Amino acid sequence: MLRNVTDMDLRLLRIFSVVVKCGGFTAAQAELNMGQSNISTQISSLEKRLGYRICERGKGGFRLTEKGQRIHAASSALFGALDAFRNEAQDLSGRLVGDLYLGLADNIATLPTARIHAAIARFYQREHDVHLHISVNSPTELEMAVIDGHLDMAISYFSRPLPTLKYQPLYKENIGVFCGQNHPLFAVNSPSLEELQACDWIKHGFLPSDQVLPITPNFASATAHHMEAVAHVVLAGTHLGYLPAHYARPWLESGHMRAVHPQKLRYEVQHSMITHAGHPTSEALRAFIDDLLAEHTLEAVNQDSE
Template sequence: MLSQLHDLDLQLLRIFITVVESGGFSAAQGELGIGQSTISTQMAKLETRLGFRLCERGKAGFRLTPKGEQVMAATRKLFGAIETFKGEARGMADMLLGELRIGVSEALDDQVLERLGAAIGRFRRRNQAVQFELVSAMPAELERRLLQDQLHLAIGYFSGTQAALDYRPLFSEQQRLFCADGHPLFERTDVSLDDLAACDLVQHPYRFEGARQPFQSGPSSARTEQVECSLAFVLSGAHIGYLPEHIATPWLAAGRLRALLPEEAGYRVQFHLTRHRGRQAGEVEVAFVEDLVGVFGKV
């Protein structure tokens, strides 16, 4: 009784199906390139493996037994499935499969989002069937998810202090110091660093970790990590604060904001492409990084 299927069984089944399609042992010799006695021996092995007779052969001619008919049908299904598998396997050899989870920082410039979209477009034009997920979160949350293997990659303004993470520069963003109409400095033509020092500056503890911003103030009564919340504090007229230039632009055009000492107090924030050092990058991740590099430039 056949309990396991081995390579030898497949060989025997191929001989069997050729014999049936040829109409007998003698007719199958030319197709198989072996003698009739060898064919007979191989068929006997197959019948022994199966535990029952497949065909009648003799002076009356060749014909399948009822069980032989069933084995013939099953054999055709088997080899059809094998061919389907081989075709699908060949297709998968050059196909990117799996999932890709990317974290991105909040309040990105429209041009950055456009370039990110272009990178995704490049990736989608590859031979792929990948489940893609984008997650927007604060930098600390993105780093936490990377460390817990909940994300493959993250794009944001990170502190660079997590030893387990790899930080690669991707692009930079211009930051300037602003006040709004209603603030005492809004109408002043001569603003000094001493004037700024007397103001209530919005503290953005994570973004500016390491004192990278040129201007630091004393005690502050406003604190947030979100860009939109920083803007709200500044628009109150009670605080000055750093904002990305692209966030401030429409408010500047409307006459609601003013940049304070734009050259002295302004600076650029470096955004990074970040991943977990201890996790081996899969081919899907490697391919998407290539597409990011193609759009943003050398990473």
């Protein structure tokens, strides 16, 4: 019978949580860096401490008992409370510490007004022991990652606001229509609207169906969720596609692409920073947001900590 929770109990509960997350002892071996027999011994020790069985394992596979399900839920709440305490204690230290998870849209390093690199440089002038984790993904996946708590903050073009997120506009990006050198229209100086609409296009999978574009293609046999994927297909000469003007510039200069009616067939998108409206804001995240806004000479919009 468990009468008090020791450090050893916490260790056993963390092992148990990993096993549940992985779906069994075998799958958890790599993440725990432990052999299957060792994992089994640790779970048996936890069951002995609790006084009852929390999972079934054997030829029938891994399965939580009803008590095991409740222990897993309770331990998840416990570790969440411990993490909240750790963040609070770290924030009081006067030094930025911990992990900071940031998400970005792809291929914005060539956009001068993005200034992500300048914000990172400013942040690293601070006194800190922060480990920065940066990932690149589509706008929809970035929003979901912030909502799920896998990212602390993300920057991208988001088509419409979600109620659980805070949005801070940062910079704009010009998007145009581009054609690869092997495309039939590459040598046509001023293709007509009908000629363009008759072509095969690659569309952006993250745009909403009601997005208003300068020209709406009649046919698109390819879909991409990242700008680099669009570039590959446009360079192939098989499709027309929308690309950021700054990103396409090297291929324009090398002659591998051309912009189609660049003054008319273009539109502008707003990139924003998003954070979760209901999650606590760590001191490290607040500092990075301050540095990012300073690089854009902006003030925070409702970015106070909870």
